[in-house]
Amino acid sequence: MDPYALKTLNAERRARRAAILVTDLGDGRDRIVREGDQVAGELGTAIARAFRSGNSGSVEAEGRTFFLNAHLPQPRLVVIGAVHISQALAPMARIAGYPLEIIDPRTAFATPDRFPDVVLHAEWPEDVLKRQPLDSYTALAAVTHDPKIDDFALKAGLDANCFYVGALGSRKTHAKRVERLLALGASAEQIARIHAPIGLDIGAASPAEIAVAILAQTISAFRSRVLDASASRVQVDARPSVGVVA
Amino acid sequence: MSDSIYLDEARDPLIIAEGWMKEGKDVAIATVVETWGSAPRPVGSHLVIDADGNFHGSVSGGCVEGAVVTEAMDVIGSGKARMMEFGVADETAWQVGLSCGGRIKVYVERLG
Numbered sequence: 001m002d003p004y005a006l007k008t009l010n011a012e013r014r015a016r017r018a019a020i021l022v023t024d025l026g027d028g029r030d031r032i033v034r035e036g037d038q039v040a041g042e043l044g045t046a047i048a049r050a051f052r053s054g055n056s057g058s059v060e061a062e063g064r065t066f067f068l069n070a071h072l073p074q075p076r077l078v079v080i081g082a083v084h085i086s087q088a089l090a091p092m093a094r095i096a097g098y099p100l101e102i103i104d105p106r107t108a109f110a111t112p113d114r115f116p117d118v119v120l121h122a123e124w125p126e127d128v129l130k131r132q133p134l135d136s137y138t139a140l141a142a143v144t145h146d147p148k149i150d151d152f153a154l155k156a157g158l159d160a161n162c163f164y165v166g167a168l169g170s171r172k173t174h175a176k177r178v179e180r181l182l183a184l185g186a187s188a189e190q191i192a193r194i195h196a197p198i199g200l201d202i203g204a205a206s207p208a209e210i211a212v213a214i215l216a217q218t219i220s221a222f223r224s225r226v227l228d229a230s231a232s233r234v235q236v237d238a239r240p241s242v243g244v245v246a
Numbered sequence: 247m248s249d250s251i252y253l254d255e256a257r258d259p260l261i262i263a264e265g266w267m268k269e270g271k272d273v274a275i276a277t278v279v280e281t282w283g284s285a286p287r288p289v290g291s292h293l294v295i296d297a298d299g300n301f302h303g304s305v306s307g308g309c310v311e312g313a314v315v316t317e318a319m320d321v322i323g324s325g326k327a328r329m330m331e332f333g334v335a336d337e338t339a340w341q342v343g344l345s346c347g348g349r350i351k352v353y354v355e356r357l358g
Contacts, residue, residue: 001275003267003358010264013253025279028327028355056290060278067279067353069290 001030008032009071016073016135020050023067025058066235073137074099075163075222079123080153081144082109085168088211089141090118096215098139103128105149117228125153137220139164145173151180158190164221166214195221253307259303263357272297273317273357278305279329283348293352297322305352306332317354327355 005021009032012019022043023030033039039047041060046068050056054072058065079086079094082104093100101119104110110122121128129152135142142150145168154177157165161231167177174196181191199213200220259275262351266273276293278285286307293311295301295318305314310332321328333349 001357006260006264006267006275006357010260011272013260023277023353023355025353056288067277073323232267 005030005032013071013073016137016153017074018051018070018137020047020071021069022047023069024028025067026066026086034231073135075139076100077141077218078103078134078157079155080104080140080142080150081145081168082106082111082115082120082122084207085143085210085214088208089214090115092211092215096219097217099214103153104144106144123148125156127154129156134160136161136163138162139166139212139221141166141168141218143168143198143214145169147177147180150185151177154194155184155186157183158186158193162194162216163225165193166195166217168198168210169196171197196242257302259294260340262302263292263294263341266294266296267357272322274321274354275357276305276330276352276354278312278320278350279353280351281348282350285348285350287350295319295322306350310350310352314354321356325356327353329353 001023005246009019009021012032012034018035020033021030022033033047037052042245043059043066046059046061046066050068050070051067051072054070056067056069058067075098077098077100079089079100079102086102090100101121102110102115102120103123103125105122105124107122110120112120134157137161140153140162141164142154144150150167154165155166167174169177174194178191179198182188195217198217200212200215200216202209202216204210204213247254253261263273274295276295278287278289278291281289287305288308291303292306293301293305293314295315297319298321299315301311301315304311313332314330317328317330330352331349332352344352
């Protein structure tokens, strides 16, 4: 492996950006391809597929055998609101492979006692997200019901192109939220990306059931996410069928 | 958010390999490039080895790491990459094998 390729790859991984190490198994030469880099021909098609699926593997192209090692950032979930729903969501998301963090400036809610073993920030989203920005491999769920806390984070999630943005609240609540987000400078197209009311429609009633609906919608969004890398915004073609809509 | 949430740097084979390289050590990187049947580690998994035989990561559940480390010593010496294939343990054909019944192909190359 080329030392420069290893350094570049590790830098991309540390920065939570997707990258693929392409190795020619014939002569051992390798190079890093970043999401959005244009690669022509059969190899380019295989690289695009690997970015979407995250799967590594060998590919025959141009009469040679290449190994594509896909390094996609771990998807994660940032929840605004240390509420009852979040208490159920935290362990479920961890099990599903979506490490979760909770932000809530209300210190009565954001207590380690209510959230054992959860990364918890008892601060305003403005302060936390300045330090630790959102990105396209992060899902954002705003569940405080309080515009003072939710709105900034929602706008930040849209601007950072989070793969999922969901907001708790009825349609009526959301209509008011849309007006506030427009006033904050969000575009109508951005706002249309917000899942509200939040969660897959499984008829969830209890906080734990709503947590299931949010997690399922997050997974669905990740597996069907649109890559903005290519000019022609390709939809993931490997979307598994979902058969749990009740 | 803190680095540890994203990358477990103390146990991440590629981060460790880069660290070894910066210390001036000779390093080999082994990568699972193909699996058949039940294989303990997915395609893309790494084992990294230094010239003293220290290693981090894994390419199997521990069944074939010894053989890969031995091969890595040769690869570090010669600079020539090798492809290794491991199958089910069979005393007549294999010195080491995968007790799980799978087969894997491991690419071993020198860093630099």
